[in-house]
Amino acid sequence: MDFSGRSGEMEIFARVAQEGSLSAAARALGLTPSAVSRILARTEQRLGTRLLLRTTRAITLTPEGEAYLRGARRVLADMLELEDAITDQGVPRGRLRVSAALGHGRLTVVPLLAAFSARYPQVLVDLTLSDEVADILGGQTDVALRFGHLPDSSLSARAIGETGQVVVASPEYLQRCGTPLVPEDLARHNCLRFNFRRAAPDWPFRRNGEVFSLKVTGNIECSSGEALAQLARLGAGIARIGTFTVVDDLASGQLVPLLEAYNPDDREPIHAVFVGGSAMPARVRVFVDFLVEQLSCSVRRPL
Secondary structure (H helix, E strand, C coil): CCCCCHHHHHHHHHHHHHHCCHHHHHHHHCCCHHHHHHHHHHHHHHHCCCCEEECCCCEEECHHHHHHHHHHHHHHHHHHHHHHHHHCCCCCCEEEEEEECHHHHHHHHHHHHHHHHHHCCCEEEEEEECCCCCCCCCCCCCEEEEECCCCCCCCEEEEEEEECEEEEECHHHHHHHCCCCCHHHHHHCCEEEECCCCCCCEEEEEECCEEEEEECCCCCEECCHHHHHHHHHCCCCEEEEEHHHHHHHHHHCCCEEECHHHCCCCCEEEEEEECCCCCCCHHHHHHHHHHHHHHHHHHHCCC
16 A cells, blocks of 8 residues: 555554554554654654654654644544545445444444444454543544534434433442432432543432432442443442343343433434535445434334
């Protein structure tokens, strides 16, 4: 592959940022580390600024490097989409990057991939499971599955389901610490909470038709609903998490639903988010259509 042009420089830089080292990027690209280093130096010299700070242990991006990476990913994604629009002629093929939350991805997306790959064998699904929000416009992913109401943006979105929330604890924890009968009882319990920024600090409840929030406290916070469910199963405390995460635990009795009479029945929509438009690659279109087809029951019958 020719990496002599600016697009080649962008691809090398993006790969180094992704892999975190020159040697790993070189192996992925079929180059030598010295060749990668020379191309990076040439890019920095042409731009007149440092993009990377290299030590013996790690590579970090400068602010200029962060800006260049966002632009490079966007340019490379646009080039790929343009080539696909010209060469695919509507046939789904190529690498499809999908981003999903850890729990939802494992429980909902992964079980669908075998059927999708059988239907579209020329599409290579590149799935990343992370509770970090991927930058779609920045070229980090093609399709992202996101929870909650979406902010206004130039991105396209299609609803693929929704989920509710449930307060749960293990029988062992309840035997040891007692069962809360009203929301105010949670003040005497260890509540396991999410730590990401969009998570509300209080838990909502409904009494006599009125929704109210209560401040809860605990000694463990986590970004993963699956991890909170595991902690609850281990008796670490009480958690409020997406129902889809604990369906099997509730059915088996490993976790017990609590305070259901006060459940506000707040629903959280789930969307597939992507860059739409006439240049949208066929692989993105068919994958989103496939999710809607397979998960449409989730829209009609909330989890």
